[in-house]
Amino acid sequence: MTVAAMYPGTFDPITLGHEDLVRRASVLFDRVVVAIAAHPASKKTLFTTEERVAMAASALADIDNVEVTGYEGLTVDFARDNGLRVIIRGLRAVSDFEYEFQLANMNRHLTDEVETAFLTPTEKYTFISSSLVREVAELGGDVSKFVSPKVEQALLKRYGR
Numbered sequence: 405m406t407v408a409a410m411y412p413g414t415f416d417p418i419t420l421g422h423e424d425l426v427r428r429a430s431v432l433f434d435r436v437v438v439a440i441a442a443h444p445a446s447k448k449t450l451f452t453t454e455e456r457v458a459m460a461a462s463a464l465a466d467i468d469n470v471e472v473t474g475y476e477g478l479t480v481d482f483a484r485d486n487g488l489r490v491i492i493r494g495l496r497a498v499s500d501f502e503y504e505f506q507l508a509n510m511n512r513h514l515t516d517e518v519e520t521a522f523l524t525p526t527e528k529y530t531f532i533s534s535s536l537v538r539e540v541a542e543l544g545g546d547v548s549k550f551v552s553p554k555v556e557q558a559l560l561k562r563y564g565r
Contacts, residue, residue, distance in 0.1 A: 408435040409490035409521070412479045415440050416449040417555045418460040419537055421529035425494045428523060430467050437488055438464065438472045439479070450538055450562060463552040480511045483518045491520045496530045 411426055415438070429436050438460050442453040449456070453474040461472040475482045483491055491511065493504050508520035524530075532550050541547045541559040548556050 406434045407490060408437070408486075408488045409433040409492050410437040410439045410479075410483050410486070410488040411492040411494075412439040412441060412475075412482075414447055414449055414534070415456050415460050416447070416451055416534050417456065417537065417551060417559065418463050419529070419532045419534055419551050419555075420549075421494070421496070421525045421532040422460075422534075423463055423552070424526050424529050425492065425523050426464055426470055427467060429492050430469050433490065434469060435488075436467075436470045436492070437486065438470060439482060440472065440474045441479075442474045442476045451558070455558065459552075459555050459558055462554045478514065480514045480518050484515055489518060491518055493520055493522050495522050495524050496533070 409429060409432075411422075411429060413422070415422060426436060426438060440453060440456050440460060451459070457472055457474050464470050464472060479491060482488075491508075493508070495501055495504060504522065511518060511520060537547050537550050538559070540550075542563050544565070547559060551559070
């Protein structure tokens with residue numbers, strides 16, 4: 405049986421923590437789709453969907469069973485419509501659990517065709533979030549330890565450096 409999974413998110417921008425989860429998921433699943441939300445309901449993104457897809461595709465290009473795409477609408481609908489049986493969610497800290505648990509339960513109520521799997525990042529990435537990376541970059545800090553070189557360049561360009 406082939407099991408395909410998706411890792412949804414805004415990835416604004418994709419970080420080394422995200423990359424870590426994708427690389428580990430690529431060993432667990434036959435196919436992993438990094439699905440970048442085009443119009444997140446509660447977030448205003450720094451980068452366009454196309455820019456976020458391009459950055460993620462570049463960062464993950466060396467992994468054969470991973471693809472990157474943008475999507476709109478409900479995550480479970482995208483998963484079901486694309487034969488993706490598992491939604492991968494990352495848990496960095498206990499504080500993430502309550503929201504992620506609630507989201508997984510809502511998704512389960514929306515469809516029983518898709519399951520949620522939680523992965524924790526490698527310890528050295530547990531503190532990294534896209535929002536913190538954006539803030540450090542905006543204030544002129546070095547983000548090279550948190551994102552791939554192309555993402556770093558995109559952040560520097562966006563903030564006029």
